[in-house]
Amino acid sequence: MTVSSVAGGVFVQNPLMKGRHAPDLSAPFALSQDDRQVLSMRGMSEGQQDAVSSLYAKARAAVQGGQGRGFLASLDTQSLALLQQAASLAVSVNVSTLTEEGAENLLLAPTEAVDLNSDGMIEVGAALTSSFPPVNASPELRAAWEKTASGMNERDAMTLSFKLSGASMSLDGGSIKGRDFSGDFDWNGYMQNLIASNDMSKPYNSLEQYQRINDQLLGFWAALKEQGLA
Numbered sequence: 001m002t003v004s005s006v007a008g009g010v011f012v013q014n015p016l017m018k019g020r021h022a023p024d025l026s027a028p029f030a031l032s033q034d035d036r037q038v039l040s041m042r043g044m045s046e047g048q049q050d051a052v053s054s055l056y057a058k059a060r061a062a063v064q065g066g067q068g069r070g071f072l073a074s075l076d077t078q079s080l081a082l083l084q085q086a087a088s089l090a091v092s093v094n095v096s097t098l099t100e101e102g103a104e105n106l107l108l109a110p111t112e113a114v115d116l117n118s119d120g121m122i123e124v125g126a127a128l129t130s131s132f133p134p135v136n137a138s139p140e141l142r143a144a145w146e147k148t149a150s151g152m153n154e155r156d157a158m159t160l161s162f163k164l165s166g167a168s169m170s171l172d173g174g175s176i177k178g179r180d181f182s183g184d185f186d187w188n189g190y191m192q193n194l195i196a197s198n199d200m201s202k203p204y205n206s207l208e209q210y211q212r213i214n215d216q217l218l219g220f221w222a223a224l225k226e227q228g229l230a
Contacts, residue, residue: 014041017149017157019133019142020113020122025064029057031109038110042088052086055079059107063114068103069095086110089125099123120165120178130178132161141181144223148216160216163194187230191221 015034031039031053039049055075062071072080072095080093083106093106101116102123108114113122113135122131133145145164149157166179179190195217202210224230 013154014038015111017154017161018111018146019137019161020111020131020135021137022114022135023063023108023112025060029053029060029109031056032111034111035109039086042085042110044085048082048085052082053109055083056107056109063104063107066100066104068107069098069100071107072098072103083107084125087124087127089127091126093125097126102126118180119175120180121167121176128176130162130165130167130176132165134165134178134181136182138229140227140229141224144220144227144229147223147226148220152216156212156216160213160220163213163217164220166190185229187221187224191217191224191230195221 015037018034031049036049039052044052059068059071062068072083072093075083080095084091084093087106087110095103098106099116101114102125104114104116105122105124113124113131115122115135120130120134122129122135133141137145145161149160152160167176195214198210198213198217205213221230
């Protein structure tokens with residue numbers, strides 16, 4: 001298998017388009033350049049970035065021990081507001097309503113995340129979002145995604161990442177789940193289904209939109225093959 005990395009394009013505009021990654025909680029913490037870029041995009045000054053970085057560092061042990069909610073409960077209103085801004089949340093943090101996953105992701109840097117219930121979705125505070133590649137993605141999958149998305153604008157990359165995530169509502173309408181890409185995932189079958197779905201939607205989209213999506217899916221499939229995943 002080969003792993004390559006492509007710089008530039010959409011990733012210069014928004015590092016989160018690379019997908020979040022699982023944190024290394026055993027290593028000393030410091031904000032990465034990508035983290036600082038995301039925080040700057042969210043209107044945080046250098047001083048605010050340093051302050052939230054200090055909170056992230058202090059919270060590592062609590063997150064590692066599954067005590068994120070307890071750590072948040074010990075913080076003052078000013079610290080919670082700082083974490084809210086860092087996570088770009090519209091609603092103030094109410095610790096009593098959060099899951100442990102939602103709490104821990106508030107306490108991790110912007111490019112980090114955990115998916116504690118393995119549902120393919122990420123809770124950050126009370127917000128629920130999809131992420132592609134998933135937090136547990138292999139280096140090969142990340143490389144395939146970076147090659148595909150590097151030449152896109154952010155809107156197209158976000159649209160494609162959501163399509164690839166496989167996020168869907170449960171039959172009872174009670175929850176949203178993403179796709180499990182772990183193990184020997186059948187990428188060939190998955191991509192064939194996505195392309196067939198786009199073909200079925202052709203009468204409802206413009207020819208330009210249909211062709212753009214088709215080209216993006218074929219491009220990602222080719223990148224998967226280059227990485228030995230399909």
